[in-house]
Amino acid sequence: RGDGIEGEDVTENARTIRSLPLRVRSELAAFEVRGEVVMNRRAFEQLNAERERQGLSRFANPRNAAAGSIRVLEPWITAARRLDYWAYFLLVDGNPHHDSHWESLEALAQMGFKVNPNRRRCRDAEEVIEFWRQWAEERERLPYEIDGVVVKVDSVAQQRLLGWTAKAPRWAIAFKYAARQAETVVEDISVQVGRTGTLTPVAHLRPVEVGGVTVSRATLHNEDEIERLGVQIGDTVVIERSGDVIPKVVRVASYGSPRRAFRMPSSCPVCGGRVVREEGEVASRCINTNCPARLKESILHFASRGVMDIDGLGEALVDQLVDRGLVSSVADLYELKLDDLLPLERMGRKSAEKLLKNIEQSKQQPLPRVLTALGIRFVGERTAQFLAEAFGSLDAIAQADVETLQQAEEVGPRVAQSISDFFREPRNQELVERLRQAGLRFHHRVERRRGGPLEGLTFVLTGTLPGLSRDQARQMIEAAGGKVAGSVSKKTDYVVAGEEAGSKLAKAHELGIKVIDEAALRRMLGERA
Structure with a gap:
């Protein structure tokens, strides 16, 4: 699991997933299978019931639960959560092995992988729409949650022609269903303090089932959103699970009797610190940097994947570390000892040693x-x-x-x-x-090209260039020894302006900075117009 560049080795945990074959029937010497780990509805409800019995917080949805389950430190925990693995790509040397996606799915099934049986090879758009409507009516009988169907171009040759964006293939699209809605009563509105000190109003709802999941809380975002909705405590509201995952309040269905307006507190509900709302902003914030609620979120952010990547430092453990006074700053993580961790709940020697190793390894992050x-x-x-x-x-x-x-x-x-x-x-x-x-890394090695026609010059890009994207222009300038800045200042040498240039162009004129177009930039780079 990772971001496409770096990832974690979750092999030992994955081996406990019963639908992932440990041996396959194939004549291929080497191959790659890509797929998705899924937690079904029944396993999700059982997991949340068990967490409630242990006094732990519930997972918000099966997607979060599955992701967390594959990354836990102990493989037996993964095994107990009854995950499924559904395969959908078969690659050899990084490329599709078959001429069509359908053939790949058939081959994966023959190899012993779990492939979704509710698939159809459609001849035209009408068949696609018919399939989509069929599962709109029947999706409640599926053992797992879906919020739509994925439509794919079958021909691998056509897939190559269509290509990919930075995030997804152009030859596949999610055909979503309308979000499911339900009515319930707002029983209270409390405030949650986030990592940056932001106070977020949260609606406490009379529990209601939406798409097979019981919803009892929904974010109200900020005071302006509450005012826009006109919602008060006691009102009956319409809620929906946006993308079938995140609950939100859509509108007020009827006013309560009685009803009570929400007021943002002037002091933090966690630490008592002063709450301020800056002019022009929608968020109210606790300005006490030592606020425990803010500290917990700060530690979780610090340790998260894509940041310092300290695997094993989850919400339950952070709660214990802060509540027991072992950590009062993110820097305290680097002073933890084995004896500090062993008395904590659900923390064995092996898990403690692995966590300390992960904390030590995080010092190598760039x-x-x-x-x-x-x-x-x-x-x-x-x-x-x-x-x-x-x-x-x-x-x-x-x-x-x-x-x-x-x-x-x-x-x-x-x-x-x-x-x-x-x-x-x-x-x-x-x-x-x-x-x-x-011992964290405070220096970054910057590879800058020496020489080149633009060495020592600073450029700012603004507007839409006729023949180059922003990234392409930046790469060309840097490859020629120049530098691209984000805003115009006295240190700027040139502003490259395209159509619909905005405030940066006005700033350049104000400071007397030379303004050029794409053609002039290309001439400076030594290209022919």
Whole structure:
């Protein structure tokens, strides 16, 4: 399991899935099978019932439960959760082995893999629609949840012609069903504190079944959304599971009698700290950085896959670490000892040793991961990568002023201000120093081309260029030794403007920065017009 570049080895856990064959019937010397791990309705309800008996939080949906079950530290836990593996790709040397997708599915079934029997090879769009309507009526009898059917081009040759986007194939599309709805009563509205200190109103509902799942909570997002809906405590509301996964309130069906309006608290419900709502923003936030609710979410974010990737550090364990005073900062993770972990619930020696090993390995994560892990507002994986490439070290980023930070691609004034505010906060400076002492990577090796026609020049891209995408233009500039910044400043040499150029073009004129078009850029690169 992973992101397409790096992943985790979950072989031992996967071997416990009964529908995944340990031996296959095939003459192929080497092959790759891709598929999906699924948890059926019955296994999901049994798992949540067991978690409630143990005083643990329920999984929100089977998708989250399946993903969590394949990543647990102990294979016996995976085995107990009765997962299924459904196969749908057969590849050899990274390419489809058969001329059609249907042939691949048939071959997978013959090899002993579980392939969905409710499939059909359709001759035209009318047959596709007929199939979709059939399962709209019959999907409740399936042992697992679906929110639509997937329609695929069968010919592998045509699949190659159609290609892929960055996220999905162009030769397949999800044909979704309308979200399922139900009516219920809002019994209360409470507030949940997130990782960044954001206070989110949550509707507590009279339990109601929606598409085979019992729903008792739904997010209301913020005060503006509550005002837009006109919802109050006591009202009967229509809810739906968006994508058949996330419950949300759609509208008020009827006013309650009595009904009571929700008011955002002026102090944090977890720590009592002051709650503020900045002008122009919809979110209210607790500004106490040591708020326990914020700390737990910060640790979960820090340890998550795609960030510091500390496998085994889940919600239940984080609750124990914080509640028992073992961790009061994310930096405390690097000071945990075996004796600290062994007394914790559901923590054996093997699991504790594996967790400590994973914490130690996280020190090797590159600077962009460390930046993301800090939880700076507006700084996700992509922005962190751009910052690391632009500045080369965490110290350089921390010491940069707001204008200098905007030299990083896609970093505008708002993001730059957020980064600057973070590193000016003394408690955050202390956290950074502790992470430095723990041995995390604070430097990033930046490969820059020496020489080239654009060496030493800084460009800003704005508007739509006639013959290049933004990424293509950026790659061409960097390949020629230039640099692409996210916003216009006095340090900008050229602004490359296309159609519908906006505020960056106006800023360039204001500062007297030279503005060029795509043709001029190509000439600078030495290309013929």
